[in-house]
Every structure is written in C-alpha cells, then in structure tokens.
Amino acid sequence: NAGVMQNPRHLVRRRGQEARLRCSPMKGHSHVYWYRQLPEEGLKFMVYLQKENIIDESGMPKERFSAEFPKEGPSILRIQQVVRGDSAAYFCASSRGGQGTYEQYFGPGTRLTVT
Amino acid sequence: EDKVVQSPLSLVVHEGDTVTLNCSYEVTNFRSLLWYKQEKKAPTFLFMLTSSGIEKKSGRLSSILDKKELSSILNITATQTGDSAIYLCAVPSEGGSNYKLTFGKGTLLTVNP
Numbered sequence: 001n002a003g004v005m006q007n008p009r010h011l012v013r014r015r016g017q018e019a020r021l022r023c024s025p026m027k028g029h030s031h032v033y034w035y036r037q038l039p040e041e042g043l044k045f046m047v048y049l050q051k052e053n054i055i056d057e058s059g060m061p062k063e064r065f066s067a068e069f070p071k072e073g074p075s076i077l078r079i080q081q082v083v084r085g086d087s088a089a090y091f092c093a094s095s096r097g098g099q100g101t102y103e104q105y106f107g108p109g110t111r112l113t114v115t
Numbered sequence: 116e117d118k119v120v121q122s123p124l125s126l127v128v129h130e131g132d133t134v135t136l137n138c139s140y141e142v143t144n145f146r147s148l149l150w151y152k153q154e155k156k157a158p159t160f161l162f163m164l165t166s167s168g169i170e171k172k173s174g175r176l177s178s179i180l181d182k183k184e185l186s187s188i189l190n191i192t193a194t195q196t197g198d199s200a201i202y203l204c205a206v207p208s209e210g211g212s213n214y215k216l217t218f219g220k221g222t223l224l225t226v227n228p
Contacts, residue, residue: 035218042203042220042221044218045208045215045217048214056214056215058215103160103163104149106151106158107157108156109157
C-alpha cells in the first residue's frame with residue numbers, strides 16, 4: 001500500500017545545471033500536484049496535472065520550470081539552469097479525481113540544494 | 116487573493132497538556148478546510164472539514180469548523196512528545212478550483228517530556 005513516492009529525496013546541483021524531480025502518485029490516484037516550500041515560508045502551489053495534461057500551471061514560474069505527467073511513468077518537475085533561489089523542498093501530492101473536493105496526500109519531498 | 120492565517124506560530128507545552136491551534140481563512144468560494152501534520156518530511160493528512168462535516172475526531176485529535184467566523188480549531192488532548200510537529204491548515208483556492216490548496220505558515224508545536 002505504497003503512498004506517494006518521490007525521488008530523489010535530496011538533490012544537489014550547481015548553478016546552471018538541470019534538476020529533474022520525480023513523483024509517482026498513490027495507487028488509484030490520477031491527479032498530481034506539485035508544491036514548493038521555501039525556508040520560512042508555507043507550501044505554495046505550483047502545478048496540477050492529470051495524465052498527459054497540464055490542468056493548471058498558474059503557480060509555476062514561466063521560465064526554466066516545466067512539468068509533465070506522461071501516460072506511462074512518473075510525473076516529472078524539471079528545472080533548467082537552476083539558480084540559488086530554487087533551493088527549496090519540492091513536494092508532490094496526489095488525489096482521486098472527479099467532482100468534489102478530495103484530500104491530497106503528500107510525498108516525502110525532494111530537497112533541492114543549488115550551490 | 117485567498118488567505119490562510121494560523122496562530123500561534125509556535126507553541127511549547129509539556130506532555131499531558133491540551134493544546135488548541137487556530138486557523139482563519141479568507142476564500143472566495145469556500146469548499147473545505149484541511150489539516151495536515153508535518154514532521155521532518157511529508158505533510159500527513161489529518162482531517163478535511165466541509166459544510167456538511169464541520170466536526171471531526173480521531174483519537175486525541177479533533178477539529179471544528181466555524182463557517183460564521185471563517186475559522187477552524189485543531190485540539191490535541193493529553194499531548195505526547197510524538198505530537199511535536201508543524202501543523203498546517205489549507206483551503207482550496209480561488210476561482211472555484213477544488214485542488215489548488217492555499218496553506219498557512221503553520222504552527223510549530225513542541226511537546227516536552
């Protein structure tokens with residue numbers, strides 16, 4: 001009964017490199033959400049995806065950030081040309097779909113450090 | 116813009132004490148309010164409160180929604196050291212979307228033996 005899985009748990013990148021963060025939703029969940037938690041700040045919504053569709057990316061910076069959730073495989077959050085300000089914990093959550101509001105279950109997060 | 120404010124920001128108690136954590140919200144189209152517990156890793160889901168479910172209880176934890184006051188409280192009775200964590204409150208955000216959670220900054224609870 002695996003929960004939401006994320007990898008890697010810790011990622012260190014030098015400025016200018018690319019970071020790829022992966023998320024596998026809970027079994028039976030078809031909706032994925034990415035949140036970012038900066039030091040001393042709350043969790044901030046970035047993007048909401050269903051399989052092969054980006055539903056809402058209003059919280060994601062317009063440049064350097066992209067997300068996908070392919071038909072097969074995990075959801076990927078990609079950050080190109082990382083800068084020090086990208087250092088944060090990135091959490092993925094998943095939920096069931098359909099009408100109404102469903103609780104989101106979070107993964108353990110990926111802690112990105114940009115040196 | 117939707118807003119969630121939690122208080123206090125931090126709280127230190129002794130084992131056995133009862134604590135009450137507060138969450139107030141401003142949201143265009145209220146649907147629900149969620150409570151999470153965050154230790155060193157993932158926020159763990161605790162409760163979801165809606166207009167049709169304004170009170171929830173699980174063991175020593177309970178939560179009530181006050182739609183008139185636009186707030187919620189989370190009570191923990193007979194606290195234990197394992198309750199030490201950040202408690203987060205969240206509401207689905209503006210525009211009628213039921214997925215974009217707006218979080219408060221959390222209450223850091225420390226329970227000393």
